[in-house]
Amino acid sequence: MSRIQEKVQLIRSERLTDDNCRLTLASQSIAEAAVPGQFVMIQTASGHDPLLRRPFSIHQTRNDATFQIVFKIIGRGTSLLAHCREGEELSVLGPLGQGYRLQPDVPAILVGGGMGIAPLLFLARRLMEQQVLQAPPQVLLGARNADELLSFLNEFQALGVRVLTATDDGSHGHSGLVTDELKKLNPLSESVIYCCGPKPMMAAVATICRERALACQVSVETAMACGMGACLGCTVPLQDGSYGHACSDGPVFDAERILWTV
């Protein structure tokens, strides 16, 4: 597995909503090596505070040797990143972790919630590139409101995938949970569900998939210090009583392996 630590230039910094940011970073090696579901670790300051890098899913890679991340400003690290100027260099480590296992020969349903929508764009693009079935992937996107969705919606639609939406406030698509939409779809039994979002949403998707015997892959999020299997901090409790590690065994796991406690 090729893992790179390098200084990369911030090409573009966009504010998608009041507190959601998208950064475009220049790195041919990371853009070429990355697969959907993988992540990078980014240093948010040059000194000792904040000390640790922050993990970010790869939102998408582009042919011009750049990749993008999307994040919500929630603390000092993300705030510092959001205020980086275009042209500045950031220390990036990646691509890291095990991404989604693509199964282009069976129907795909992508279920994303909130910030978890971001990495699914990369996945949807790869699935479309490898598409062998007539029906394109079905994408279900859930968010708090239309604002959060609109930043991503066009890009999914431009790929030619089918998109359904759900918002908490009913300002776009179904008023309610994205999992309602998944239930209504009544997926074919050979479908694969690819999921990323808040833990309660992923637990609900995992339950639906278990009840209907559907294969489901989820991308988990945990605190982590190193991102490369050394600190053993990013523990994920598994059904068999053991612990997995989000950075090296994941972040994508088969949903049925995870011990869901919400």
Next chain:
Amino acid sequence: MDCLIEKKKNPALAVQIGSLTLSNPVLTASGTFGYAKEFESFVHLHRLGGVVVKGISLEPRAGNPPPRIVETSCGMLNAIGLENVGVERFIAEKIPYLSNLNVPVFVNILGDSVDDYRRLASRLAGVDGIAALEVNISCPNVKKGGSAFGSDPDVAAAVTRAVKQESDVPVVVKLSPNVTDVTVIAQAVESAGADGISLINTLIGMAIDLRTRRPKLANVIGGLSGPAIKPVALRMVHQVAKAVCVPVIGIGGIDSAEDALEFILAGATAVQVGTANFINPRASEEIVEGIAAYVDEQQLGSICELIGALKIPGEGG
């Protein structure tokens, strides 16, 4: 050019821990460098003074439930719970890789009783590819009501003696800073035969989430590491180096060659790089390079000239 011609090891950087010669004074700290393979794409492992691998117990340990880590100001707390593959899998699965690295491998061992340590040392004796043992005495002593081996000089000495009796390689004892007077423990393990002393392990701390009114770690308390602990570590290394004759290995918040050199001035013969590996996986090798540049620039014949060369005004020298 640089990558085609292997750099010659600089003899001015060599240091001695018991009968073991290290090509330079930079080791990686246990629990921050996995079993070394995790870092092979970032570090020329053979250019390090040595690697200290993740602590090994007799049986595999699953470790603590999450959350296990939390960032604090200039540092981090961890309560990993000594997750490891156990000594048998370590020998079967990790040693073959480690023994081919051409770098001294220190195996960190941990147990719940003196007998655990004895059996670990006995199992590892004669295994090819092990340069030294590092004895972690910061774990709770199950047989003695859970107090750490490292806080009782008699028990610390008993563990050291047990390991020394079984081991065929130099034995370094890693001290906990969570004691009233670390020099008492240091002298106890030296008397019991330790070939070297490494310190400090993490400082016990905690962090609280005001919003949920819960501890941020599932284990409630954890070990503080990173730059935040460097001043405490320097002080303890200085005290211990004055109190014992065996080599001291300094640990605590080292993330640059300057940090490492400060520890050497305070009396350390070698250092370990810990938490810095998480942020910059190349940190350990960069520190070797930085020390080499300093030795050149200062025209030192040997790094050993710096060991304990701290100048304290009024104390002569």
